[in-house]
Amino acid sequence: MFVIAHLSDPHLDGTVVARDRLRSVVNYLRAFSRPVDVVLVTGDLADHGLPAEYADVAAELALDVPVLMLPGNHDVSAPLRAGLPVESPGEGHPVHQVQDVGTARFVLLDTSVPGEDHGLLSAESLEWLAGVLAEPVDGPLFVAFHHPPNKLQHPVLDQWILQDAEPFAAVLRGKPITAILTGHVHNGVSTTFAGHPLLVAPGIRSTAPLPFEPAAANGLVDVEAPPGLALHLVADGQPLVTVYRAITSS
Ligand SMILES: [Fe+2]
Numbered sequence: 107m108f109v110i111a112h113l114s115d116p117h118l119d120g121t122v123v124a125r126d127r128l129r130s131v132v133n134y135l136r137a138f139s140r141p142v143d144v145v146l147v148t149g150d151l152a153d154h155g156l157p158a159e160y161a162d163v164a165a166e167l168a169l170d171v172p173v174l175m176l177p178g179n180h181d182v183s184a185p186l187r188a189g190l191p192v193e194s195p196g197e198g199h200p201v202h203q204v205q206d207v208g209t210a211r212f213v214l215l216d217t218s219v220p221g222e223d224h225g226l227l228s229a230e231s232l233e234w235l236a237g238v239l240a241e242p243v244d245g246p247l248f249v250a251f252h253h254p255p256n257k258l259q260h261p262v263l264d265q266w267i268l269q270d271a272e273p274f275a276a277v278l279r280g281k282p283i284t285a286i287l288t289g290h291v292h293n294g295v296s297t298t299f300a301g302h303p304l305l306v307a308p309g310i311r312s313t314a315p316l317p318f319e320p321a322a323a324n325g326l327v328d329v330e331a332p333p334g335l336a337l338h339l340v341a342d343g344q345p346l347v348t349v350y351r352a353i354t355s356s
């Protein structure tokens with residue numbers, strides 16, 4: 107069995123509280139009786155895109171297994187490239203990557219738009235993605251990025267999702283994709299996009315309650331809700347299984 111630990115939105119900002127929320131999730135993984143095969147972090151790694159924040163991200167996620175990271179709207183391409191082990195050709199924005207771990211392929215897209223909170227993929231990015239997805243793959247194939255393209259039925263968050271999703275869906279439709287993995291909305295979510303499972307990891311830094319949940323009375327984000335993660339379990343010939351966990355201890 108191949109195990110993916112899917113983390114998202116640690117928003118490290120130099121504060122102890124942000125660091126400890128990420129650290130509690132990492133400590134939880136470290137206590138497993140077998141290591142996960144890969145850790146994937148789907149963006150908003152740093153809160154302000156500062157070099158010192160990326161140094162903290164690198165230090166907190168220094169694990170003995172591959173750690174894949176991609177940018178969110180709070181990240182900034184140049185310091186991210188300088189501070190983290192991303193494998194993306196070129197310089198600056200966008201930071202697209204293809205990473206193979208064992209037989210699994212991860213296509214990591216940069217859906218961020220510099221200076222904006224919403225997501226968007228340019229025509230050039232979609233062309234690049236189509237070329238990558240045309241390559242034959244034998245193992246599980248994951249497409250991961252920060253901004254989900256589906257509305258969460260949330261009046262604020264839905265302004266900041268991936269815009270202009272239909273050309274993106276056209277590139278993904280019919281491809282042998284095991285699942286699409288995202289973050290950004292600070293909620294564990296299961297839905298579909300372009301005919302594929304779309305699985306969103308909870309926010310480590312905070313949770314965004316739905317408008318009708320009690321915590322919504324206190325604002326957009328609930329910083330008291332525990333951090334969480336998704337564990338994606340891949341077994342030969344069987345459907346993908348995802349387990350969501352909230353981490354209540356450090
Ligand atoms: Fe975030």
Ligand SMILES: [Fe+2]
Nearest residue numbers: 150178179290
């Ligand atoms: Fe975000």
